[in-house]
Amino acid sequence: MVDSGANMDPGSLFSIGEVGETTGLSPHTIRVWERRYGKPQAVRLASGHRRYTQEQVVWLRCVAEALANGHRPGKVLKLEGEELEQLTQRQPGSDLGPLVGQLMDMVYASDSVSLAEELKRCWHNRGARTTIFDAVVPLIHEVGRAWQEDRLTIAQEHQLTEVLQDLLRGFRGQVSATDRNIAESDRVILATLAGERHGLGLQLVALLVALYEREPVLLGVDLPVDEIVRVSKEVPRSPVAISVSTASGGPATDRVISSLRRELHPKTTLLIGGSGARRARRGVRDVVYLPTLAELELWMQSEYGIRPFDQQD
Numbered sequence: 675m676v677d678s679g680a681n682m683d684p685g686s687l688f689s690i691g692e693v694g695e696t697t698g699l700s701p702h703t704i705r706v707w708e709r710r711y712g713k714p715q716a717v718r719l720a721s722g723h724r725r726y727t728q729e730q731v732v733w734l735r736c737v738a739e740a741l742a743n744g745h746r747p748g749k750v751l752k753l754e755g756e757e758l759e760q761l762t763q764r765q766p767g768s769d770l771g772p773l774v775g776q777l778m779d780m781v782y783a784s785d786s787v788s789l790a791e792e793l794k795r796c797w798h799n800r801g802a803r804t805t806i807f808d809a810v811v812p813l814i815h816e817v818g819r820a821w822q823e824d825r826l827t828i829a830q831e832h833q834l835t836e837v838l839q840d841l842l843r844g845f846r847g848q849v850s851a852t853d854r855n856i857a858e859s860d861r862v863i864l865a866t867l868a869g870e871r872h873g874l875g876l877q878l879v880a881l882l883v884a885l886y887e888r889e890p891v892l893l894g895v896d897l898p899v900d901e902i903v904r905v906s907k908e909v910p911r912s913p914v915a916i917s918v919s920t921a922s923g924g925p926a927t928d929r930v931i932s933s934l935r936r937e938l939h940p941k942t943t944l945l946i947g948g949s950g951a952r953r954a955r956r957g958v959r960d961v962v963y964l965p966t967l968a969e970l971e972l973w974m975q976s977e978y979g980i981r982p983f984d985q986q987d
C-alpha cells in the first residue's frame with residue numbers, strides 16, 4: 675500500500691513540481707487524480723502545499739509508463755504492485771509492445787547479430803531511457819516467462835544474456851567519464867551474494883550509475899560476504915549495492931544481508947535491489963531497499979542532489 679506519509683520527515687518528501695519533473699506528469703494532472711480517484715493522497719504542509727513520499731513517486735512513474743503504453747487512467751489508477759508493473763510492460767490488446775515483440779522474434783530465431791543491431795539502433799535513435807526501460811528490462815522479463823513456459827531453449831536464453839551483457843558494457847563505456855577525479859562517495863560497489871548467478875541486474879544498475887556520472891565498481895556475481903567487506907573497507911564512503919533476483923530472495927538471503935550489514939563500516943550505505951529484495955518494513959535494519967531501477971534513480975537524485983540523467987544539460 676502507498677504510505678500516507680503522515681509520520682515522515684518533510685525533508686524526505688517531494689514537492690509536486692519535483693514529482694512532475696521525475697514522472698513527466700503535469701502537476702495539474704496529479705491534482706485532478708487526487709480529487710477524482712483519491713490517489714495519490716498528498717501530505718499537506720501547514721502552508722497547504724502538497725508533498726509526496728518516495729513510494730508515491732515510484733507509483734506515479736509506473737502509472738505514467740502504463741498510460742504511455744495506452745492503458746486507460748480509470749484502470750491504471752486503481753492498480754498497485756505487480757498488476758501495475760505488468761501494464762508498464764504490455765500494451766492493451768497485445769502481450770508485448772511492438773519493439774519487445776520484434777526483439778523476442780530475434781531471440782527465438784537465435785539471431786544475436788540482429789538483436790544487438792536493433793538494440794544499438796534503439797540506443798542511438800531513442801536514447802538510454804527508452805532502451806533500458808522499454809526494451810531491455812521488458813525483454814529480460816519476457817525471456818524469463820518464455821523460459822518458464824518452455825518456449826525457449828537454454829541456448830537461446832544464454833545467447834540473449836551474452837548479447838545483453840556485451841551491449842550493456844558497451845553502452846556504459848560510451849557514457850563513463852574517464853578524465854575526472856572520482857570522489858570516494860561517487861563510487862558504487864556492485865555485487866551479488868554467494869550462490870546468486872544472475873548478473874544482468876548488476877549490469878543495468880552499473881549503466882544507470884554511469885548515466886548519473888558516478889563510477890560503478892563491479893565485483894561481479896557470487897561473492898562471499900568477507901570479499902565484499904574487504905573491498906568496501908578500503909572505501910567506506912562508497913555505497914555497496916547488492917542485486918537479489920527472485921530466485922534467491924528470502925529469509926536465508928536476509929541472514930546473509932544482516933551479516934554483511936554487521937561487518938561493513940557503520941557509515942557505509944548498503945543498498946539492496948532486484949525483484950528478490952524486500953520492502954523496508956520487513957527487511958534488515960539500516961539497509962536501503964530499492965527493488966526497482968526507478969527507485970534507484972530517485973535515490974541517486976536525492977542522495978547526490980541531481981536531476982534525472984536525461985534532463986541534465
Ligand code: B12
Nearest residue numbers: 818870871872873874875917920921947948949964965970
Ligand atoms: C538469464 C537468467 C539466468 C542465467 C543468468 C546468467 C547471468 N550471467 O546473469 C542463468 C542461466 C545462470 C540462470 C540460472 C538460474 N535461474 Co534464471 N533467469 C534468468 C533471467 C532470464 C534473467 C536474469 C536476471 O539477470 N534477472 C535479474 C534482473 C535483471 O531482474 P530483476 O531481479 O527483476 O531486477 C530488476 C530490478 O529489480 C533491477 N535490479 C536488479 N538488481 C538490482 C540491484 C539494485 C541495487 C537495484 C537498485 C535494482 C536492481 O533491475 C531489474 C530491471 O528492472 C530471469 C528472468 C527474470 N525475470 O529475471 C530468470 C530467473 C530469475 N531465473 C530463474 C531460475 C529458477 C533460475 C535457476 C534456479 C534455474 C535452475 N534450475 O538452475 C538458476 C539459479 C542460478 C543461481 N544460483 O543464481 C527464475 C526465478 C524464479 C523464482 N521465483 O525462483 C527466473 C525468474 C525465470 C523464471 N521465470 O522462472 N538464470
